[in-house]
Amino acid sequence: MPNSVSEFIDRLAGVPVAFFGMAVGVLALSQAWLVAGRLWPGMAHPSHWLGAVGLLIWAVLLLAYLCKWCVRRAAAWSELYDPLTSSLATLGPISTMLASVTLLAWSRPAGLALWIAALAWQMVLGLWIYGRFWKGGNAPANVTAAVYLPAVGQNLVAGMSSAAFGWTELGVLFFGAGMFSWLALESMILGRAATHTPLPEAQRPLLGIQLAPAVVAGVCYTSLRPESADFFVQMLLGYGLYQAALALRLLPWILQQRFAPSYWSFSFGVAALANLTLRLHERSPGTLTAVLAPLTLAGASLVVGGLLLGTVRLAWQGRLLSAAVV
Template sequence: MNGNRGAVPVAFFGIAVGGLALANLWRVAIRVWHLPELAGTLLTVGALAVWVVIMLAYGHKWLTHAADARAEMAHPVQSSFAALGPVSTLLAAVLLQPYSHTLALTLFGVATVAQLALGAWLHGKLWQGGRKPELTTPAIYLPTVAPGFVAATASAAFGFHELGELFFGAAMLSWLALESKILHRAAVHDPLPEALRPTLGIQLAPPVVGGVSYLSLTTGTPDLFAYALLGYGLYQAMLLLRLLPWIRQQAFVPGYWAFSFGVAALPTMVLRILEHGATGPLAWAAPVLFIAANAIIAILVVKTLGLLVQGKLIPPAATTPVSTSAAVATVAAGSRIARAS
């Protein structure tokens, strides 16, 4: 890797979240379809290893590139990805629970407190105003919606159902409040810059991640609300397919991992619905969605490894202060390195 490369961008937590979400998908698939447990174990180990590496690398960034880290936390888009640190830790806690309950519960407690504190701080900045319209993207879901839904699922996994219901409510109402803001920006302002378009992949996550949370907190045959969340998730997936040629005008950068959480959560939700006793067309759709999710995340892994081998995964170290306009060009996890290097 080139010596002038900088430190790990905070958006790299999206890679950890995608890997952990895929491991969770396999865990559910093993229960429902009785797939080989070895595959799920290997994916879990791999995802946890990636999470640990990114956690350590980001912690090292605060020790060696503190100015860059502070600049990210001051940026209205980049700062939102910091919320994926606690989110990935909550996902890791759920995956670790069968192996070490004490460690998993400790991680759950730490991540829960961290996501509340970080979410309140980041969401509070939104209320203070001054955000430029071009910087309003689905990334604004990350400080409140993603941590709330994942904390709800994790709470249910550890037996704290009432706490999970509180987190679910906070995430659900935050999602509804923010969705119209994102759509309004998209409809009436200039198109998103190419470098920010991969963040649209986040749009798929709220209904299906929320759906997984809802199914974790409820019992019995899935009700109308569960199917409503799934229906909206399927619609968002169709919308992203329609927008994909436009989004892909941005050459591949790690920011495309923004798609991974929703991509993994969609078949996870369908499998959880089947696990709750549903039948019908979803039983046929589930294998297709499962294969598609694995294929999409495999493509992300291959392309990310390609950037790593070429020494282009980590963006160059900044030599001068970064303006807001320049930060827009680097927010998708590390600038247009794939195109410019």
């Protein structure tokens, strides 16, 4: 029995930190369905179920990450120093902030305690990783859409979650940090894509992250301004829809890489796109949003559902960890 327990812990410790993206996608989709429940009474149940599933996935992944720091500390440090996986490591605090917001439905004190811990985690990790980025020496091959996560993803989710807990003024500061970091990084990522060698097949699914900044910024903005459906947030939705169309255009090229956990990179963006569209329709109903709201929600649900099924299939085949290399 002791050997079995130690073997289980060792296997658990082998889970890549990037797997936190699974929790991010499911929890973000639960938030989109929560808005749908306000728009269409009787449709709140999917949000509760998705929230519970997302919290379960997040808790297992957090346990795995803690085990990694206990029994595979060298591997944990290696992830944080690797130019690619260090950015993906910020999915840990991002998922934890989303988990804290989801916990509000059951316990505000528990959610608040988790949010404070996640906020400290994201600030320390984000500044450490992004500060290293500013020192230079980054090879073009290492500049992927994942570089959005430390400065853009973390700050925008921090802003959104701050609003959920009533800290609106703090949320505005995080929104500014994330928004302007996005604008600074966008041209660099596009420049690498346009002028250097194409992304290797294994890294192409990371382009799914490209969809997220505009729509996550929109969700953050509408969280901080609960009644707003103004020109600015509509612009953010427009850019998000353009990025979604671009992702569809590139999909045949991306799909040359067989299914792998890295495809979860699409989940946050598609869920946030649905969330933002639903929020705008809730606040300023119109013909366009009346069409886009159910369409984007159905699309996000299909994407996340397909990712869950594909991940379960890999796990059933015993290939989940071996397929996780990017």
